[in-house]
């Protein structure tokens with residue numbers, strides 16, 4: 323654990339920039355009565371703007387549940403999730419859907435593209451869903467497919483593309499409305515090492531060039547090592563920033 327914690331990038335100061343996301347004491351429970359399970363047991367976390375954060379921890383520790391909760395894909399049982407100053411746990415379904423579509427991009431392990439749509443159409447979709455978008459859907463999708471190196475696959479459907487290509491389309495889709503934060507749940511988990519590295523390169527370039535906040539769940543210490551900071555989940559709890567730094571100091 324001590325070695326794994328020692329992966330802060332030199333010069334990165336957590337909390338120096340205004341927070342992109344603040345999580346206060348969130349809990350998440352599934353089921354009722356005897357079958358009730360508490361999966362998140364009071365998590366606090368602050369993610370700085372422009373930070374690239376890795377969330378690690380054993381299978382079943384609650385990483386995906388946490389990502390769902392802090393991205394507004396899923397609800398919490400209690401606690402607050404503040405994105406860009408808005409407490410999303412207080413929003414109604416429509417307002418939450420707008421925040422999700424405009425402020426958040428999501429990249430999944432299994433790509434989750436719409437199989438009947440082309441690459442171009444998949445990337446256009448979030449722009450079309452944002453009625454107040456200032457982007458031209460077709461132009462925006464072309465620019466982003468160009469950015470991820472897939473202009474030549476615009477008319478392909480997911481089934482006609484490799485896993486690495488599909489994940490790059492998914493990244494282009496996640497960027498469609500120029501969100502502040504991109505969440506990835508094991509985004510390289512279904513890729514071979516070459517494609518996984520290409521996807522990570524794309525994500526790190528994005529962070530460097532656009533200053534986006536990236537939050538990645540990963541089992542891979544090499545991916546965590548490319549992030550500014552890693553936090554660890556165990557049985558629905560986190561070591562918070564202060565604990566992680568404390569652990570680092572004592573491990574030196």
Ligand SMILES: Nc1ncnc2c1ncn2[C@@H]1O[C@H](COP(=O)(O)OP(=O)(O)OP(=O)(O)O)[C@@H](O)[C@H]1O
Nearest residue numbers: 352353359361379380381382383384385386387388
């Ligand atoms: N819909 C649900 N109903 C009941 N329990 C659930 C539900 N979703 C998740 N869980 C439980 O919550 C716990 C955490 O699940 P989660 O998917 O967040 O883990 P994880 O850390 O992402 O694991 P992995 O690394 O295997 O993806 C698990 O014990 C799981 O069985």
Ligand SMILES: [Mg+2]
Nearest residue numbers: 385386387507
């Ligand atoms: Mg998971």
